[in-house]
Amino acid sequence: MELLYIFLGFTVGILSGYFGIGGGFILTPVLMLIGYAPVVAITTSLLYAIGSSVSGVWAHFKMNNVVWKTAVLLGLSGVVATQFAKPFVLWLERNGFDETIIPILYALIIGYFAYSLLKKPDKKITVKMVESGLLKIIIIGFIGGFLSATLGVGGGFVMVPLMISIMGIESRKAVGTSLVSVLMIVTAGFISYAVTIDIDYLLGFILVAGALFGGQVGAKLTSFYSNDQIKKYFGLLYITTLVSILFELFNLDIAGISTLGLYMIILLGKFTKDLIQRRHQKSLS
Template sequence: MWSLLFIPLGALVGALSGFFGIGGGVIIVPVLLFNGYTAAEAVATSLLFVVGTSLSGAKKHTSLGNVSWPTGVTIGLVGAVTAQLSSRLVLTISGTYDWLLNIFYLAILSYFAVTLLKKTSKPKPKRSPLLAGVTIGAVAGLLSALLGIGGGFLIVPLLVSWLGFSSHRAVGTSLAAVLFIALGGLAGYLPSLQLDYIVPAALLLGAFIGAPVGAALTGRYREKEISRRLGFLYIAVILSISLDLTAALWTPLSYASLAVLCLFLVAISVDFFKRVTQ
């Protein structure tokens, strides 16, 4: 019965996915690791969830005119191929060097948190859309299967800074790309793992409820507001992972790690409610 608690979690994280253009793995993976999953199990389960959030969110954003499908498909197909490579790496080191994944994750998130929160004017696009899409897809795919995320946390800021996309269009296009990337990552995991599919099913049920809601909410925020809130999400995840890494020294820190994510979910839920009722 405890698995049913993952339905509201999936709905809330699904709303964040539709709003930010991410798969939701940045929150799902730490929660699963806290519940005793190995790195490989957490990543594979998260990718199943990401497929649901990206599919539902991309569908809603398409109806809102926020998806550049040529760019999204380019990023997604390239990412699906490179995701195969990193899934093999995770299966090799899972259970032995999980801490290395966390440290790498911290470095990547820290860079993009600073990028999103810096007050700089949006640069003009100077790159070939095709070359930029291939590059973004290659990197996003590697990180996706490596960390159990869809790659949206990387795709959204790069679409804005490299190709001059608006935040709303970057979010929608990112979700389209993430769908292909997550499917590619899953293809590398499922033949090698025996998963309990009850938890992914509960998460997916919630995701199909929450993702369209989050996508619709983007219309109530300005571009800068979306970017800043995504930056704050990254900071919350950074704090959570940092606490989790030091939990070996003092066990209660693992509970503090989960509390940080819960506080962010509560804060963003209140923010969404206030914006809807304005």
């Protein structure tokens, strides 16, 4: 069973590094589908997101994919927002709303961002323009932080598409910048939960072990694909996750896990195929 969790951590870590998400966006629904209570799934996913974000940040830093001023402002705004989210989540749990409201929130948010990524074109923008949008940055960071602590995600699954669609940042820069702010947000979110919520730390660290390697692989993969391709795959990931959550709401957990797992296998298969083809072409040249 431990090997299965390591593989899950590695796989989600690849997607984390590739899409600029903490990984909880995928892991939280998976843990809930497996049978973990929402608040436990949220706390475990935040712990996982710390490890996956550290790995991804280092890789994107080396590739110069981070707009640092924007990243820090997003992170600070997000950290503040996490402190508003925790009481909301605990209130949902006390009143028995967590197993319904949290999946519905996921479905609504994911549906919106899937549409925005697949339908809206990138806007042209420079780093100077990005840094001047202070209010936009603060609002995006706050939204990311609130949803991070509410849904057990890194916040990148919200901030990346918002940075692309509203601020017009190119996909690679949005991914690298997001991961820095995600690291700040998930650390604050996890600490706020960990003092009151009991989780399986062994499971968490096993998942993190896989993420540390997967995040490096995912970040390097971004250099092999265009910004439009990254956007397209991200949008398709949202749609697949949305379908899996809808299955969960109707108590079709096996169908939900199978749907998400199938997309991950197909995407990782494509990554592997493309890498093999690139190496073959390089050896011939």
